[in-house]
Amino acid sequence: MTAPRHALFPGSFDPVTLGHLDVVRRAAALFGRVTIAVASNSSKRELLPLERRLALLREVTADIAGVAVARVDGLTVDGCRALGANVIVRGLRNSSDFEYESQMALSNRAMAAELDTVFLPSAPEHAHISSTLVRQVAELGGPVELFVPAAVARALRERGVGAK
Numbered sequence: 001m002t003a004p005r006h007a008l009f010p011g012s013f014d015p016v017t018l019g020h021l022d023v024v025r026r027a028a029a030l031f032g033r034v035t036i037a038v039a040s041n042s043s044k045r046e047l048l049p050l051e052r053r054l055a056l057l058r059e060v061t062a063d064i065a066g067v068a069v070a071r072v073d074g075l076t077v078d079g080c081r082a083l084g085a086n087v088i089v090r091g092l093r094n095s096s097d098f099e100y101e102s103q104m105a106l107s108n109r110a111m112a113a114e115l116d117t118v119f120l121p122s123a124p125e126h127a128h129i130s131s132t133l134v135r136q137v138a139e140l141g142g143p144v145e146l147f148v149p150a151a152v153a154r155a156l157r158e159r160g161v162g163a164k
Contacts, residue, residue: 005030007118008085010037010076013053014046015134015152019126021060023091026120028066031087036061037072037079047135052155060149076104077112088117093127 007027013020013036027034036057040050048056050071057069072079076088088108090101098119105117122129129147138144138161145153 005087006033006035006083006085007031007087007089008035008037008072008076008080008083009089010039010072010079012041012044012046012131013038013057014041014044014131015048015053015138015148015156016057016060017126017129017131017134017148017152019091019093019122019129021149022123022126023089023120024061024067025064027089027118028064030118031066031089033066034068034089035083035085036067036069037076037083038069039072047138047161048155048159056149056152056155059151075111077108077115080112080115086115088115090117090119091122092119093122093130 009024009027011020024034024036038050038054038057040046054069054071061067061069070083080086080088088105090105092098092101101119108115108117134144134147137147138156144156148156
C-alpha cells in the first residue's frame with residue numbers, strides 16, 4: 001500500500017493570483033491534501049506583508065477541501081519534512097518556467113530523494129498571469145480584479161494600489 005500523498009505548493013504568493021488558485025484546486029483533486037507554503041522572498045519588494053498573504057490565502061481557499069496554509073522559511077525540502085509532505089507541486093505557465101522549475105526539482109531531489117515534484121501546466125486562461133504582472137498592474141492603478149480573487153483585489157485597494 002502506498003503512503004497517502006500530501007503535496008506542498010510553495011511560493012511567495014505576493015499576491016495570490018487566479019492561476020495559483022487553479023493549481024491549488026487541481027492539486028487538491030489529485031492529492032487530497034495540499035499545504036500552501038508561503039515564504040518571504042528577500043530578493044523581491046513585497047506588495048503585501050506575509051501575514052496578510054497568509055490570511056488572504058486562507059480566505060480564498062476556505063472552500064477547497066484538504067487545503068491548508070502555512071508559513072515556511074528556508075528550503076522547500078525542509079518545509080516538506082516539517083509538514084510531512086511527500087510531493088512538491090509547481091505550476092508551469094511557459095517554457096521559461098519549465099527550465100527554472102526543472103532545475104529546482106533536480107536540486108530538491110538531490111537534497112531529498114524521497115520527494116517528487118509534479119508540474120501542473122497552467123490553464124490557458126491563466127497562463128499569462130504572474131504575481132509580477134499583478135504587482136505592475138496594481139502599482140499603475142490598473143484592474144487587478146482581472147487577475148486575482150476579489151478578496152485580494154480589495155486588499156490591494158486597501159493598500160492604495162490597484163483600480164479604485
